[in-house]
Amino acid sequence: MTIIADLEALGKTEQEVAKKLQELDCKGTSDATDCPVANYLKTLGYENVTVESDDVFADKDGKRGGTETPLQIAEFITSFDDGNYQFLNKKKEP
Numbered sequence: 714m715t716i717i718a719d720l721e722a723l724g725k726t727e728q729e730v731a732k733k734l735q736e737l738d739c740k741g742t743s744d745a746t747d748c749p750v751a752n753y754l755k756t757l758g759y760e761n762v763t764v765e766s767d768d769v770f771a772d773k774d775g776k777r778g779g780t781e782t783p784l785q786i787a788e789f790i791t792s793f794d795d796g797n798y799q800f801l802n803k804k805k806e807p
Contacts, residue, residue, distance in 0.1 A: 716769055717780045719757055720750070727788040731798045734789075740803045743794050749801045750786060766790045 723730045734740075734749045739756065741749040750769075751762040759771035766787040770779040782790070792798060 715780075716754070716759070716771060716773075716778050717783065719754060719759075720769065720780070720783050720786050723750070723753065724785060726785050727792055730785055730789040731793075731801065734801055740801050742803055747803075748790065748793065749798075750790065764790065 723733045730750075734753060737753060737756070739749045739753040741747050741752045745751065745763050745765050748764050751764040754762045754764070754769075754771055759773050761777075762771040763769070764782070764786075766782055768779055769782050769786075770777065772778070789798070793801065
């Protein structure tokens with residue numbers, strides 16, 4: 714599969730993406746290399762992953778690839794960074 718296909722497999726909406734990440738226990742931080750979506754891609758064998766609301770880049774099988782971030786993923790990232798979906802945040806609030 715490709716990065717875009719693997720990202721789209723998370724769901725068609727921001728809420729579906731969050732639910733799928735929760736089911737897969739892919740937690741993370743707001744860091745582009747450690748967010749829940751980046752950690753999901755790492756479970757699929759991607760390395761050096763960077764996930765931003767505009768673009769996603771990663772290495773797989775010795776090759777660097779990238780794609781424009783699908784809308785539902787971008788919406789999830791923005792919402793997560795704004796403090797939503799804290800059940801996917803590795804860092805516990807005090």
